[in-house]
Amino acid sequence: MSFLGFLREREIINSDLYDLIHAKTGDIDSNTYDLLVGVGDITEEELAKLKAEYFGISYTNLNDFSIIDNIQYDEFKNLLAIPFKLSGNQIHIAIDDPDNIEIKDQINNKLSSCNLSKDLNKKYYISPKSNIIHKFQEITSSQLSILEQIFTDALKNKASDIHITPYEKTFDINFRIDGTLTNFKILNIESLEQLNISLKVISKLDITETRKPQSGHLQRNNIDYRVSTHPTIYGENIVIRILNKDKSIIDINNLGFNQDQIKYLTTISSFANGIIIFCGPTGSGKTTSIYAILETIDKKAKNIMTLEDPIEYKIKNVKQTEIKPGVIDFPDGIKSILRQDPDIILIGEIRDENTAKMAIRAAMTGHLVLTTIHANDSFGAITRLKEFNIPQSLIADNIISIISQRLVKKRNTTGRTIILEILPITPAINDLIYKGCSNHEIREYAIRHLNFKSIYDDGNEKERQKIISKEEMTSILKIC
Numbered sequence: 001m002s003f004l005g006f007l008r009e010r011e012i013i014n015s016d017l018y019d020l021i022h023a024k025t026g027d028i029d030s031n032t033y034d035l036l037v038g039v040g041d042i043t044e045e046e047l048a049k050l051k052a053e054y055f056g057i058s059y060t061n062l063n064d065f066s067i068i069d070n071i072q073y074d075e076f077k078n079l080l081a082i083p084f085k086l087s088g089n090q091i092h093i094a095i096d097d098p099d100n101i102e103i104k105d106q107i108n109n110k111l112s113s114c115n116l117s118k119d120l121n122k123k124y125y126i127s128p129k130s131n132i133i134h135k136f137q138e139i140t141s142s143q144l145s146i147l148e149q150i151f152t153d154a155l156k157n158k159a160s161d162i163h164i165t166p167y168e169k170t171f172d173i174n175f176r177i178d179g180t181l182t183n184f185k186i187l188n189i190e191s192l193e194q195l196n197i198s199l200k201v202i203s204k205l206d207i208t209e210t211r212k213p214q215s216g217h218l219q220r221n222n223i224d225y226r227v228s229t230h231p232t233i234y235g236e237n238i239v240i241r242i243l244n245k246d247k248s249i250i251d252i253n254n255l256g257f258n259q260d261q262i263k264y265l266t267t268i269s270s271f272a273n274g275i276i277i278f279c280g281p282t283g284s285g286k287t288t289s290i291y292a293i294l295e296t297i298d299k300k301a302k303n304i305m306t307l308e309d310p311i312e313y314k315i316k317n318v319k320q321t322e323i324k325p326g327v328i329d330f331p332d333g334i335k336s337i338l339r340q341d342p343d344i345i346l347i348g349e350i351r352d353e354n355t356a357k358m359a360i361r362a363a364m365t366g367h368l369v370l371t372t373i374h375a376n377d378s379f380g381a382i383t384r385l386k387e388f389n390i391p392q393s394l395i396a397d398n399i400i401s402i403i404s405q406r407l408v409k410k411r412n413t414t415g416r417t418i419i420l421e422i423l424p425i426t427p428a429i430n431d432l433i434y435k436g437c438s439n440h441e442i443r444e445y446a447i448r449h450l451n452f453k454s455i456y457d458d459g460n461e462k463e464r465q466k467i468i469s470k471e472e473m474t475s476i477l478k479i480c
Contacts, residue, residue: 003099006054012042044128052126055098060084060125062094062135069190070114072207074197077136079103080129083111091120094127094135113208139194146195147202151220153184158414160242160283164199166192166235178409178416179283179476189234196229196236203227210236217310226310243312250313252292255285256417256462264422265403269293269370274400275363277350279375279384285407285418286372287312290346293370294318297344306346307333323348334358338365347371356388363398377455378402378423379439396433399425404455406476408468417467419459419476426450 001009008018045061052059065084067073068091076082080096081103091111097103104124111120150173154162159175171192173185200207203216205227214229224243229236252262268276276293278286291313294304299317307330309323319340323329328336330347331354337345338361350356350373363369375381381402385395405420423429423446432442446452453461459473 003051003054007050010050012047012050044130048126048128051098055126057098058123058125060092060094060127062127062131065135067139067190067194069193070116071193072110072114072197073136073139073194074201074207075110076107079106079110080132081107082127082132082135084135089117089119089121090123091116092123092125094125094132096127096129096132098124098126140198146191147198148220150184151223151225154240154242155223157182157184162240162242164192164195164238164240166232166237168234171235178414179407180409192235196238199227199238199240200229205229224311243310250288250291250295252296255289255292256419256467261420261422264401264424265293266296268400269297269368271368271400273363273366273368275359275369275371275398276400277381277402278370278372279378279381279402279404280372280406281374281376283407284405285416286405287348289403289405289418290370290372291315294344294346302343303341304344304346305337305340305342306348307337308346308348330355331358334362338362338367342367344368344370349373350384350388353388356385356390360390360394360398364394375404378404378421379443380404382433382442383439392433392436396425396430399433401425406455406459408459408462408476409472411466411469411472417462419455419462419468419473421453421455421458423452424450 004018004021007013049059062084068083068086071083081093083091083093085092093107150162154175157175157177159177161176163174163181165172165174166189169189170186171189172183174181175184197207203218205214205216211231216227218225218227226241226243228239278289280286294315305319307321307323311320311322314320321333323333334347335358345362345367347355347359347369350359350371359369359371373381373384375384382395402423403420405418407416408419409416428449429442429446432445456477459468462468463470463473
């Protein structure tokens with residue numbers, strides 16, 4: 001007897017409805033199941049209990065639901081099936097259509113990809129479709145609400161990064177505030193899997209991939225977040241970089257430059273061509289300094305274009321482009337930008353020979369280039385360009401200035417400030433580079449003849465002004 005016949009025998013449906021459904025589908029499918037609840041005198045719960053009786057399996061309202069470690073619940077949504085309990089070697093699964101062999105095959109495949117015992121026995125239950133859907137919504141809502149709270153608290157604390165770090169039985173949520181990792185919360189490891197899945201879904205990452213690093217991004221309330229995953233022995237470590245923060249932090253007057261430094265940077269940013277290089281390790285504020293310079297320029301009178309990886313702040317009246325692997329890289333991006341009649345080009349980072357050569361080419365063809373490079377000091381930036389096979393003559397003729405900087409925590413207030421050194425490429429320095437003089441020789445000349453102040457000198461001056469502490473400055477410069 002079909003389930004349709006079973007309902008007719010129990011007088012749940014009348015002959016007319018029986019004949020109509022039988023003529024169309026032969027038996028009850030998902031559409032007619034919804035129709036019965038909509039037009040009949042039977043509730044969804046009652047119909048589900050009748051289905052359980054017909055198929056000879058148990059009914060559940062999912063009140064005893066508990067999250068099972070390693071189950072990737074998002075993968076089960078479209079199947080209208082949800083694993084809801086683990087007891088001994090048996091996994092309990094609520095399902096809407098127990099007669100669908102194809103769905104059961106898919107359940108088997110998805111369970112086999114989870115890190116569960118291969119000896120688990122499956123026990124199926126009938127549950128109303130709305131109960132199953134609601135339970136999936138609860139899971140998503142619960143995990144997203146935790147994420148939203150994390151994002152909210154990170155912004156409130158002016159964090160630059162969020163770290164989600166797994167251990168054997170717990171996982172930590174840490175914020176990087178003013179350059180220092182600060183513990184925010186410790187949670188039970190059981191909730192990490194679903195938190196990660198929810199984060200991956202909204203970041204458009206592969207939720208099934210846990211063995212390889214991934215990177216993605218998401219946006220919440222006009223704030224961009226860059227997400228990076230990395231496998232560890234206890235699970236995936238996730239770091240979330242917070243981008244597009246409050247624009248007030250890119251005001252050049254608020255970063256830690258003194259008035260003479262601001263005047264100098266404003267002057268050289270008005271040059272028609274050449275390269276201004278900011279150097280320092282990751283997290284030293286190089287890109288922020290360049291953005292601050294761009295904010296001093298009349299962006300309506302200049303065609304300013306950028307290539308960034310990633311775009312950290314969105315700037316009005318600046319044409320910004322993000323590097324995308326396999327789509328656009330720095331060298332090809334610069335070639336394209338040069339056809340767009342730019343006045344000023346921001347190159348996020350010189351990280352290889354091709355990018356270095358294209359940056360030089362851009363400067364030689366009448367464009368002002370602002371860029372960054374990883375080097376310990378301003379003289380090291382010259383060495384880095386040589387390592388990229390840039391001839392000394394081209395370095396000498398095209399570099400306007402090299403600024404090396406670090407971020408140091410302020411002494412008695414929140415936030416960090418810049419300590420820096422500026423090496424202006426004067427005609428005399430130009431000549432020394434052209435001749436292939438060593439960095440030591442160039443430094444000695446700059447100290448004797450240009451009143452060059454090193455990053456240590458700038459730090460000591462800020463320490464004397466009680467802006468930073470000696471300990472913080474020494475710590476940062478030793479690390480770097």
